[in-house]
Amino acid sequence: MVYGGVSRAVKTLRAVSASHLPVFPPTQATKSSFDPQTWGQLQPPPSTALSAFAHRIGLGAVLTDTDDILKACTHPSILSLAPSSSSQPIETNAHLSTLGNALMGLFATEYVNATYPYLPTRVLKAAVTAHVGPQSCANAALEMGAVPLLRWAPKASSSAVSWTPQTPAVQRTDALASIPRALTALVYHHRSLPSARQFVHSYFLLSRQVDVRSMIKFVDPKKALKEMVAKFGRDPPKSRLLKETGRFSNSPVFVVGIYSGEDKLGEGFGASLKMAEYRAAEASLLAVYLTRRPPDDLNLPTDTFPRGLGDIFAEDAENEGDYLPPDLPHAEVMYASGGRSGRIASEAS
Amino acid sequence: MQPVPLFRARLASAPANGHVAFIPQIRKLVFEYCNDWPSSANTRTFLQRELIPFARDNPHVEIVVKQRNRKEPVVRGYYVNGRDKVIALNKLEVTGIQKKLQLLLDASGLKIKPLKRRTVESTTEAARGIWSGLHAERPQL
Numbered sequence: 260m261v262y263g264g265v266s267r268a269v270k271t272l273r274a275v276s277a278s279h280l281p282v283f284p285p286t287q288a289t290k291s292s293f294d295p296q297t298w299g300q301l302q303p304p305p306s307t308a309l310s311a312f313a314h315r316i317g318l319g320a321v322l323t324d325t326d327d328i329l330k331a332c333t334h335p336s337i338l339s340l341a342p343s344s345s346s347q348p349i350e351t352n353a354h355l356s357t358l359g360n361a362l363m364g365l366f367a368t369e370y371v372n373a374t375y376p377y378l379p380t381r382v383l384k385a386a387v388t389a390h391v392g393p394q395s396c397a398n399a400a401l402e403m404g405a406v407p408l409l410r411w412a413p414k415a416s417s418s419a420v421s422w423t424p425q426t427p428a429v430q431r432t433d434a435l436a437s438i439p440r441a442l443t444a445l446v447y448h449h450r451s452l453p454s455a456r457q458f459v460h461s462y463f464l465l466s467r468q469v470d471v472r473s474m475i476k477f478v479d480p481k482k483a484l485k486e487m488v489a490k491f492g493r494d495p496p497k498s499r500l501l502k503e504t505g506r507f508s509n510s511p512v513f514v515v516g517i518y519s520g521e522d523k524l525g526e527g528f529g530a531s532l533k534m535a536e537y538r539a540a541e542a543s544l545l546a547v548y549l550t551r552r553p554p555d556d557l558n559l560p561t562d563t564f565p566r567g568l569g570d571i572f573a574e575d576a577e578n579e580g581d582y583l584p585p586d587l588p589h590a591e592v593m594y595a596s597g598g599r600s601g602r603i604a605s606e607a608s
Numbered sequence: 609m610q611p612v613p614l615f616r617a618r619l620a621s622a623p624a625n626g627h628v629a630f631i632p633q634i635r636k637l638v639f640e641y642c643n644d645w646p647s648s649a650n651t652r653t654f655l656q657r658e659l660i661p662f663a664r665d666n667p668h669v670e671i672v673v674k675q676r677n678r679k680e681p682v683v684r685g686y687y688v689n690g691r692d693k694v695i696a697l698n699k700l701e702v703t704g705i706q707k708k709l710q711l712l713l714d715a716s717g718l719k720i721k722p723l724k725r726r727t728v729e730s731t732t733e734a735a736r737g738i739w740s741g742l743h744a745e746r747p748q749l
Contacts, residue, residue, distance in 0.1 A: 308636070311670040315632055319667055385614055394620035402623055404635045404688040461629035467621035468731060474619075476611035502742040514742050528742075 297340045301349070303329055304408045316403050316462075318442070321449050331355060331441035334411035334434040352441035359440030362447060363391040366459045366561065373557045375471065376588045377550050382474050389469040391459070396436035399462060405438045439463075452564040453580075475548055480540035484517065484524070487547065490589055494520035496543070498536045501526070515539045558583050622731065633716045636670040636686040637709070642677050647698040651681035654705045662706075666713060683709065687717025 309328040313319050322328050335351040367387045371378070378386070389395060400406070411434035422428045439462070447455035477483070481496075488496050502514040515535035516526045525546055527538025562580035625631055639655060642648040655673060663671045681697040683705075693715060695708045 305670070307672075308670045311635070311668055315635070315668040317629065385616070385619060388616050389619040389621050392616065392619055394618060398620060398623065402625065402688060403631055406690075407635075463621075465628040466624050466626070468624050469621045474614060476614075478611065504742065512742065 292342065300340055300410070300412065301337065303410070304332075308408060312404060312408055316442070318446065318458075321446055321454075322442075326350070327445055328408075331445055332405060332408040332410060332438055334409065334429070334437050336412045336414060336429040336434065337410045339414040340412045352437050355441035355444040356437040357440075358447070359443035359445075362443050362452075362455055363396075363440060363459050363463065366456050367391040367464060369559050369561060370460065370464050370557070373559055373585070374552055374554075375549065376552060376585065377547050377591075378471070379475070379548060379591045382471065382548070385474045386469055386471050389474070390467065391463050393433060393436040395463065395467065396439045397432040399467070400435040400438040403439070405435065409434060409438065451566055452561060453566045456559075456561055471549065472545065475545065477541055477544070480537060480544055484540045484543050487544065487589075487591075488519055488524075493522075496524060496540075498539060500532070500535075517543050552585075558585055631688070632668050632713075633688045634669055634685055634713055635688055636672065637712065638672045638674060638684040638686070639681075640674045640676045640679065640684070641681045642679055643675055644677065648681040650700060650702055650705065651697045654702050658702065658706065662709065669713070683712065685712035685715065685717075687715070689717045691717045691719070693717070 306325040309325040309332070310319075312332075313322040313325075313328050330350040331352050333349060333351045335353040337349060338351065341349050364387065367390045368383070371383055371386045371390065375383070375386070400409075411429065411431070413428050443455050443459055446458045484496055488494070496517045496519050498515050498517050500513060501516045503512065505511040506513075511530055512528060513530075513532050513535040514526065514528050515532065515538075517524045517536070517539045525539050525541070525543030527535050527540070527542050529535030529538055560582055562582045564580070566580075639651070639659075641651045641655065643652075659671070659673070663669070683695050683697055685693045685695075687693070693712060695712065697705050697708070700708065
């Protein structure tokens with residue numbers, strides 16, 4: 260090989276004009292059905308990458324077939340790019356994603372409900388969304404390193420225009436979110452429901468943090484506290500000023516405690532007496548809503564499903580787990596009688 | 609006054625890698641070597657002798673070997689956060705290459721930032737609580 264000879268040859272070349280050459284038609288004018296861009300998007304990632312992905316998330320022994328992993332990483336929107344007359348149809352994660360989404364919703368709901376038995380229903384639903392919703396699933400897929408493995412297209416189907424209300428464009432977040440759901444369904448398919456539950460618990464419920472406190476919003480906490488205390492059959496709440504400083508200055512601080520008889524329900528600070536009482540009512544309500552059951556005491560309904568491969572419809576008493584239902588807590592208070600207005604005391608409508 | 613409503617599509621959770629399940633952050637290792645030049649000799653020895661047992665011990669890493677003639681030997685580590693770390697292997701012995709690979713395996717892919725100026729960073733409040741003058745006992749002489 261001659262090193263350094265190439266650059267000298269380039270320097271001695273003279274500029275040649277190409278204006279006498281015929282002009283080629285643009286690429287779109289040709290009748291060829293082959294588009295290199297589309298072909299590139301359709302190519303599957305190497306099987307080594309898929310296998311490494313399975314091992315990275317701890318499912319190396321469960322997902323031994325790389326075709327399964329490829330199927331889990333292929334969003335159905337890729338079919339809009341695939342040629343209709345192809346010999347091998349592309350397998351997508353449409354069914355797996357739907358099944359996995361249902362399973363994740365089941366596991367998350369029972370876990371959050373068992374962990375926070377007094378949480379208001381709308382907050383419970385928001386907490387479940389925060390744990391296993393589309394944004395969380397997409398973030399989890401990102402952190403697992405599934406981004407280079409994802410196959411998707413921005414269009415819903417090949418005949419669709421870019422965006423219409425009936426066929427909205429596919430978002431990358433939704434395409435990414437389908438991957439963990441498909442993985443959950445694959446674990447359920449290859450192992451059992453308790454194994455799928457363990458997968459969801461490890462990656463979405465116990466290894467991710469959700470701030471439940473910020474989801475609880477108050478409109479009239481004093482009224483809500485009055486109704487809650489009445490429901491529990493305790494003495495009506497009475498606010499007492501505990502400490503104060505700087506009452507007539509430009510920065511007063513008041514500390515108010517709310518008592519039911521002799522028990523202090525909650526305490527709050529504020530720059531005015533009203534604000535301090537408001538915060539004290541909020542603190543009292545939060546003390547009830549955010550009551551947390553310790554993880555060792557959790558009794559989940561899916562404990563009754565049998566472990567190991569088997570038929571969930573068959574009678575299998577030895578393989579089934581035990582479930583001891585906990586005591587049902589008091590339901591949350593409602594503003595209007597009979598719950599007809601739909602307004603819940605602790606939240607905005 | 610109505611509080612700000614929650615938008616369901618924006619609700620998300622914060623990651624806590626390692627609390628129960630740990631995802632190793634290294635995704636792929638790409639080895640580039642030259643077939644002829646002596647600077648790649650140790651790298652070639654490593655690839656022939658040690659690479660396959662190394663790959664078996666780390667099934668979570670995708671390993672790619674690229675021949676790049678007339679270039680210096682290099683290993684590139686690609687991480688889950690999209691960044692990559694590049695380490696030159698031309699002046700290393702085989703044991704040195706193994707040590708650098710262990711460094712790449714253990715790394716998180718984040719940009720190296722100085723820790724000497726950083727105060728405590730946490731998602732939770734203080735364990736013992738923040739001192740309040742209105743709740744503490746008045747000092748007595």
